[in-house]
Amino acid sequence: MNSDDHSREDNLARRLLTLNGYMEARSIGTELLCISRTKPITTVQQHILQDQKRFPTASGEFSWLLSGITLATKMIESKVRRAGLSDIVGSQGNTNVQGEVQQKLDVYANEVLLHCLSMRESIGVLASEENEHPLIVPHQSPNAKYAVVFDPLDGSSNIDVNVSVGTTFSILRKPDGAGLNDVKKWVLQPGSKQVAAGYVVYGSSTILVYSVGNGVHGFTLDPAIGAYVLSHENIRMPNQGKYYSVNEAYRDTFSQQYNNYLERLRSGALGRRYASRYIGSMVSDFHRTLLKGGVFLYPPTADHPSGKLRLLYEANPISFIAEQAGGVCSDGKQRVLDIHPQSIHQRTPMIVGSAVEMAEFERCMQEGS
Ligand code: AFP
Numbered sequence: 001m002n003s004d005d006h007s008r009e010d011n012l013a014r015r016l017l018t019l020n021g022y023m024e025a026r027s028i029g030t031e032l033l034c035i036s037r038t039k040p041i042t043t044v045q046q047h048i049l050q051d052q053k054r055f056p057t058a059s060g061e062f063s064w065l066l067s068g069i070t071l072a073t074k075m076i077e078s079k080v081r082r083a084g085l086s087d088i089v090g091s092q093g094n095t096n097v098q099g100e101v102q103q104k105l106d107v108y109a110n111e112v113l114l115h116c117l118s119m120r121e122s123i124g125v126l127a128s129e130e131n132e133h134p135l136i137v138p139h140q141s142p143n144a145k146y147a148v149v150f151d152p153l154d155g156s157s158n159i160d161v162n163v164s165v166g167t168t169f170s171i172l173r174k175p176d177g178a179g180l181n182d183v184k185k186w187v188l189q190p191g192s193k194q195v196a197a198g199y200v201v202y203g204s205s206t207i208l209v210y211s212v213g214n215g216v217h218g219f220t221l222d223p224a225i226g227a228y229v230l231s232h233e234n235i236r237m238p239n240q241g242k243y244y245s246v247n248e249a250y251r252d253t254f255s256q257q258y259n260n261y262l263e264r265l266r267s268g269a270l271g272r273r274y275a276s277r278y279i280g281s282m283v284s285d286f287h288r289t290l291l292k293g294g295v296f297l298y299p300p301t302a303d304h305p306s307g308k309l310r311l312l313y314e315a316n317p318i319s320f321i322a323e324q325a326g327g328v329c330s331d332g333k334q335r336v337l338d339i340h341p342q343s344i345h346q347r348t349p350m351i352v353g354s355a356v357e358m359a360e361f362e363r364c365m366q367e368g369s
Contacts, residue, residue, distance in 0.1 A: 044210075110129075134187050211320060243292065309349075310348075330361065
């Protein structure tokens with residue numbers, strides 16, 4: 001082998017061993033390769049297992065449960081990435097329980113989550129935006145102690161135009177004494193009772209953000225290795241941001257307090273003039289608010305006097321994440337996590353954001369019209 005061959009081989013090995021940026025290959029002389037780790041890889045499963053070490057009695061079943069969510073969301077993401085190529089965009093021709101047109105991807109995402117989560121013995125009840133009633137998982141295991149509530153594809157009316165969409169989920173523990181048939185008791189719990197919650201955004205990359213009540217962590221899906229890899233450790237929402245996010249087309253139907261608040265943001269009363277951003281896909285709008293600060297609002301409107309967002313599977317998981325990251329989430333009157341739900345598909349107004357914007361929001365609400 002001459003030195004050109006060596007150098008070609010060396011470069012090839014270097015490329016192979018650079019394993020998507022996680023490892024570094026170094027040559028010593030012309031023959032030896034020394035591999036050193038540049039960045040430790042932490043997958044979401046490793047992270048959950050490490051976190052469980054805090055609880056000496058943890059059996060690992062919770063990480064197995066969460067792996068049902070990660071598997072399902074990888075399957076959803078692969079369909080989302082092929083939207084436009086396969087016959088998966090467009091409406092299914094049905095409406096769901098909310099009276100909303102079901103997209104084909106809504107139906108697929110729902111089926112995938114139901115399938116993957118039904119395999120987990122620790123789950124007794126599943127409730128989805130797409131199903132009228134909560135479902136008892138067929139295995140009916142006596143070991144079942146969690147309910148998972150989810151919106152399989154939030155923002156799906158945007159999918160045909162390549163706008164980011166997401167999945168939200170909330171995990172609740174079976175209340176003491178509840179039987180398997182008391183499905184409403186399993187899911188009609190205030191958000192403060194969530195044991196874990198999170199979401200996935202299928203955006204320019206796919207990111208899973210979750211919390212088990214011990215901070216908020218983000219994992220980006222590395223398509224080359226098919227794993228969610230820790231990319232945003234211990235996310236903290238900035239104290240103040242520069243964007244507000246609301247559908248301003250409805251502003252003439254907002255109450256005076258909301259309009260006063262928005263005017264204060266626009267006029268610079270909080271020390272800066274805000275710009276606006278609104279995607280119309282709540283998970284994506286919230287994800288920006290989580291990372292950059294600011295405020296997202298879906299107030300009561302003429303069409304949705306109780307707000308549009310669903311308490312159990314949209315507002316509650318988002319509130320849990322927001323509070324864990326140092327943010328605040330309100331329905332305009334109280335903390336969202338304190339609302340006692342009366343029905344599975346209950347809606348709520350939701351205002352979520354950084355400490356500075358939320359303090360001003362609460363001040364405007366108290367001031368009245
Ligand atoms: P779809 O899932 O039907 O697209 O609804 C998305 C959503 O529930 C939420 O993600 C958005 O923030 C909100 O609706 C947008 O609603 P408006 O179009 O009324 O602003």
